[in-house]
Amino acid sequence: MSEKKKIGFYWTGSCGGCQVSILDIDEMLLDVAEQAEIVFWPCAMDPKYEDVKAMDENEIDIMFINGAIRLDENKEMVELLREKTKEVVSYGSCACNGGVFGLGNLSSKDELLEKGYTNKTTDQGPFPQKITEVEEGELELAEMLDHIKPLDEHIDVEYYLPGCPPLPTQLEDALPALLDDEIEVEERDLITDKSVCDPCPMEREEKEIERLIPIQEATDIDPDECLLDQGILCMGPATAGMCEAPCTEVGHPCVGCNGPVKGVEDQGSRMASALASVMGIEGEENKTEEEVMETMNSVRDPTGSFYMFSLPSSIMQFRRDDIDE
Amino acid sequence: MSLIDLTSMAEPDEEEQEKIEETLEGLKEDIPDLCYQCGKCTSGCEAFILLELEPHSIMGKSKAGFIDELVNSDEIWTCMQCFKCQERCPQDLSPVRVIFALKNLAVAAGKEIPSGYQKMLQSVLGNGLIQQPKEVLNRANETRKREDLDLPPVPEPEDMDKVQQILMKATQEKLR
Amino acid sequence: MKELGLYLGCVIPTEQYGYEMSIREVLPKFDIELVDLEESTCCGAPLRNVNMFTTMYLSARNMALCEKKGIDLYAPCPICHLGLTEAKESLEENPELKDKINSKLEEEDLQYEGSTELYHTLDLLHDEIGLDEIEDQVEEPLDDLTFAAHYGCNTIRPNDLDRPDDSENPQKLEELMETIGIGTEDYPEKLDCCGGQVISDHNESALTKAGEKIEAVQDQGFDGLSTICPWGHRMLDSKQDSAADTIGESLDLPVMYYIQLLGVAMGIEQSRLGLELNLSPVDNLEAIESIEEAE
Amino acid sequence: MSGIGVFICHCGSNIAGTVDVDELTEYASDLNGVTFATNYKYMCSDPGQELIKDSVEEQDLDSVVVAACSPRMHEETFQAVVEDAGLNPYRFQMANIREQCSWVHSDDMEKATEKAKHLVEMSVEKSRLSEDLEKTEVDVNSDALVIGGGIAGIQSALDLADQGKKVYLVEREPSIGGKMAQLDKTFPTLDCSSCILTPKMTDVARNPNIELLTYSEVEEVDGSVGDFEVKVKKKATYVDWDKCTACGDCAEACRRSGNVEDEFNEGLDNRGAIYTPFPQAVPAAYTIDSEVCISLEYDGTCTSCREVCELDAIDLDDEDEIVELNVGSIIVATGYDLMDPEKIYEYGYGKSKDIITNLELERIIDASGPTDGEIHRLSDGEDVESVTFILCVGSRDEELQSYCCRIGCMGALKHVHLLRDHLDEDVDINICYTDIRSFGKGYEEFYRRTRDLDVNFVRGRPSEVNVQEEKVELNVFDTTMDKLLQVESDLVVLVPALLPSEGTEELSRQLRITRSSDGFLQEAHPKLRPMDTFTNGIFIAGCCQGPKDIPDSVSQASGAAAKASTILSKDKLQSEATIASIDDDICSGCKMCISVCPYDAIEYNEEDEVAEITDVLCMGCGSCASLCPTGAIEHKGFKDEMLEAMIDAGLTEEEG
Structure with a gap:
C-alpha cells in the first residue's frame, strides 16, 4: 500500500460555509482519514504560520482552499501554501469565481471602508488602523486589497470545485477521484457541462417573457412551472448544475451560486444575452422604444442578479472607473 | 418653422405650442400633431351650427403653431364640452382637450375671457361654489328656498378664507 | 346598509332642489345611507376652462373629504362625476402631480390617496342596487307612459374615463325606466347636447339647442323626457319656456328626473320628491298630482 | 507540408491603388500557418481562378484565403474554385479589403495597408481553425398544397399545375372563387368579374394536375420544407359529387328552401339546406348544410331531396373524412373578411336596412344577385334618389384598424360608374372621403373619369348616421369648402376595413408562420421577400398578407407559385452547411433557443430532454448560438474559438 496522501483545508475571506460542508460528509470523513492524512486544517487544528513555512516544498499533496482573497494576509498565505502543495483545489464559489464578496468590486476600497466603518448606522467604532498600540506592544492588522480576484489569478490552481457551499455529494464524488492516482481528473472536470435546468423538475415552455417580476412581488407562483417562464429571474439556464437544483425544486429561483457551466467563461453575460433575446419577444417588431425600455427596466439590479457569485471571474471583473493598474 | 399666414402675417409660435403639448401630456392625451384632418369632429360638433366652432381647424392651427390666433379668438369659448369629438376621433385624439388647454393659455396670458366664466371663477373663489343658493319658483309661481323644502344647509368650508388663499395660489400653477 | 358620501356639487344644492329631494327620499329606501360632506366645494370641472390645475386640486379636495370619512362618494351630477373621475385617473398616473396637490391639501390637514370609489345615479341604481331590487319596490308601475331618455354628455363621454354607461349606445336609463313600467325607445337625437355648458355666455345658442331637443322628442310622440343630469334638467325643464320662446315653437314636454319617476312608482308621497319644482307641465301626466292636489 | 494559401487581389486599382499589395503579400506569407502568398490583378478572372487552383495543387494547400471584395460579391465564386481544386468549399475564407478597407480609407495608403494586414490576419486565424463542412440533403416531394381558393389561390394553383406540378387546392367553402366571385365588376376596367374569373375556375376543375378539395379545411401540418405532412378534413357534403350534375331539383324540393341566409349574397336573400353557393360554382355540385337540414340537424325523417334526385346522389350517411397529403411546399392564400361595421355604432349599421356595406351593394348591383340587379331601397322597395358612400369605416382608425384598406376608394369609384349605369341620371351620389387613394396603374385616370359623372365628392367624415322616418340622414363637414352639409340618402354604403379572414390566427399556428401586429400573415421581408414566410417552403399570396386589389393579389400569387416551384423542381434540397448544431x-x-428561432428550426426532444435542430430549416442566422446560456449550440463555420481568434488577431498592435 502506498503512502497516505497528505491533504489540507484552508479558508480565506469566507462565511465558513465551505468548511462546514467538509464536515457535512459525515462518516466519509473517516474513509478520508484512512486514505489520507490531514496535515493542515486551521478550522479543526491549530497550525501556525511558522509551521507551514517550515514545511518542505510540495510536502502537501492536495490543498483545498476556499474563500475570497480579500486581505493581503490571504494572499500571502495562499502563495505560501502553493509552494508547499502539489495540487491546489479551488474550493467553493468564492475561490473559484469571487463569490458574493466579489460584488464588493462594484465599490472602491475607500468606499467600502467608509461604508463599513465611518458611515455605519450602528456604533461608530474605531476606523481600522494598520498599527495599533496596546499594552502588550504593537498589533498589526492585515491590509485590505483593492479588489477581489478569483484564487487562480493569485496562484496556479489544479482543480475547481465551485458551490456555495459545494454539496457534500460533490465532495464525496471528488475526494476519491482526487486521492486515487489511477483516476485522471481534468482541471474543470468537477464542474458539469449541463446547467441547473437539466436536473430541474419544473415544466418548461418556449420562453416568451413579457417582463420580469421580483420574486417578492410575485403572487400565484405555479409550483410546477419553470420560474423563468413565470417571469421570475432564475439563473438556472446559465449555472452549472452539480447541485441537482434543490432551490428551484422548492420554488426558489436559482441565484447562480455554482457559477458558469464548464466551458463558459462569463456566467452573467451569458444569462443577460440569453434573457435579452427572449424578453418581450412577442410582437417585438412593433414595440416602441418606451415599451422596450419598460421591458428592460423590469430587470432589477442587473449586476447583482446576473453576477451575484461571479463578478471577479467575469470579463468585467470590477468597476471600470476603478481600475488602478 | 417656415410657415407664414399671409392673411394676418402671423408666424407659428413654437413656444406656445409646446405649452399646449405640455398640458396635454400632463393629461396623458395625444398632442394634435397626429390629426389628419378628416373633419369627423366638426361633422358632429354640437357647437358648430350655432356657434361655428370647428374643432378640426383648431387642431390644424395648433399643429401648425398658430396659437396666438386661437388664444385671442372667441371660438375656443364656444365649446359645449360634450366630448363627442374625442369620442369619435379615428386617430384617438382629443380636440376638446386641446380647446381646454388653449383656454387655460388665454387665462394665463391675461386675455379677456367671457364674463360668464369670469363670474363663475369669482364665485368659486368667493364661497366655493359657482353660484349661491337661489330662491326658485314652483309651477304655481311661488318662491321656494332650501329651508322651505326641508333641505339641510349648503355645504361650505368652515375656514373659507383659508380655502380662498389656497385657491388663489392654485390658479397660478400648471399641470406640469 | 351602504354608506355613501353625498357630493352634490354646485347646481343641485343651489337650484335643482327637486333632484336633491328625490335622492334624499328614494335612496335610503334601498338601504343606502347618505352622508353629507359638510366642507365640500365646487368639483372644479367648470374651471377646466380657466386653470386645469385648480380643477384637479378642487376635485382631489372633495374626494379627500370623503376619504377622511372612509366611505365611497356619490356624485349625482355627471359633470362632477366626470371631473372627479378625471382627477382620480390623472393623479393615479402622475404621482408628481399628486404630491404637488397633496402639499396644498396639507394646509387644510387633508390627504388625497385615491381610495374612494365614485358613483353616479345611473350606475348606482342600475349596477349597485340593481334592477331586481328596484322592481321589488315598485308599487304602482307607470305602465301607460312612454318616455325618452336624456343621459347628458358627460354621463357617457369620454369613454376612456370610465363612464357610467356606453358612449355610443347607452341603455341603462332605458332599462331603469322599463323596470318601473315606462315604455321607451331610441330616437336619433338621444345623444345630442342640451347646451347647458355655454348658457352663461351664449344664452340664445344654448336655449336653441335645448329647444330643438325638446321639440324633437315632443314631435316623436313621447309622453315625456327623463333626465339624470342637473344641467340637462335645468335646460330641458327649468328653462323650457325660454327655450320655446327662443326657437319660436310651443313646447310642453314633461321632463322629470328618473329618480323622481322612480319615487312616484314606489308610491312615495309626491310632495317629498320636489315635483312642484319641475317647471315643465309634468301634471299633464296622469300619475302626477297637480300642485293643488298636493296641497 | 500543407498549409494556408493567401491570394491578394488588386481589383485593378480599386485595391492596389490604396493598399500596398506587395507589402501585404509579404506580411501574409509570414503569418502563422501560411505557406504560400501571392497577389494578382483580378483574382476573380479566369486566370486568377486558375492561379488559385494551380497553387492549391502545386503548393499542397489545405485552405485558401482570398483578400479581395465583399463575400456577397464573390464568396460563391471562390468556393467553387476551391471545390474544383479538390478542397472542401468551407476551407475557404474571404477577407474584404476593398469595401471595408481601400474604398473607405482611400486617402491614407499607410493606414489602409495596416488595416488590410489585420483583415488578412483575421481570415488566416479563422482559416487555421476551419474544418470541412458538409451540406445535408433531403428528398423533395414535388407536390404542392394551396390553401384558399380565391383568385390568389386559383392563380397559384394554375401556375404550378402548368409547370407540371401536382397541386392540392383546399377551400373551405363548397366552391372556389372567393370574394372575387361575389363582385359584379372590377376596377378600373369595369370588366365583369365573373366573366374573367369563371374561365379560371373551370381551368382549375379541368386541370388534371389539380386535385380540388373544397368544403375542406387544413387540420394539422407537420414536417418541413420538401416534405410537409398535411391532414385535411373533407367535410361531409351528403351528396355524392361524382354523381351530382347540379340539376337543382333537390334545392327546389328542399323543405327549408328560402329559409336559410345566403352567405354568397351577404344575407340579402335566402337559400335552402341543400344548395350550391352560386350558379357558376366549381365544382358544380350541391352540398347539404348539416346545421340547417331538417334530417341532419333535427334527426327528422325528411327525405324530400332524396326523393327527387334521379341520380341517387344524396347520401345522408356521409361522414367527414381526413385526407393525408404529402407536399414539398405550401402556398397560403386565405384572403380577407370585411370588418363588421356595427363596431362603429354611430354609423348605424343594423339600425336600418338602407345602411349597407360595399359588398352588399356589389350583390345588389349584380344582375344575378338577390335583386336581379334592380336597385331599390331595401327597407321598403321604394326608388333610390340618393346614395351616399362613407369611406374608411374602421380603416385608418387607431381604435379599430389602423391601416388603409387599399380597395375602398377605388371600389367606391367603381360603384359610381355602376350606379350611373343602373339608376336615373338625377340620382344624387355622394362620396364622403378622407383622401382618395388611386395609386395603381390606370387608377388616377379612372378617378378623373368618375369625377366627371356628377358625383359630390365631400372631403370629410360624418360623425354619425341617423335613421329618420323615410331617409337616412347624416351631417358631414366638407373641409375643402368649410361647410357643414346635411345629406339625406336612400342608401348609405359603408366601406369597412379589411381583416384577415376568420381562422387566420389558427392557421398561422398550425403552419408555424408568424402574423404581423395587424393580424395579417407576415412576409419574411416587406420589400425583398414579400411572398416568403419565415418558415422555409411556405409562401403567402393575396389578402392574407395584407389588403390588396385583384392585380396585386394575382401578381403575388404567381410570384408565390414561382417561389414554390424553385423548391418543388429540385430532387433534393441542400441545407446550408454553416448552420447551428446542438x-x-x-x-x-432550457428551451430559450426555441423562442428566438425565426425559422422554427428548433424543436424540443421530450425523450432526451434536449433541443434539436432540423438542418434543412436552419438558415444559419446565429441567434440561437449567441443566446445559448450553456454554450451547447455551435454555429458551424463560426465557432466561438474562430471568432475569438479573429478578434485577437484584429486587436493585435503591430510590433515596433
Missing part, C-alpha cells in the same frame, strides 16, 4: 451532452433543455 451538443446533446451540454444542452440542458
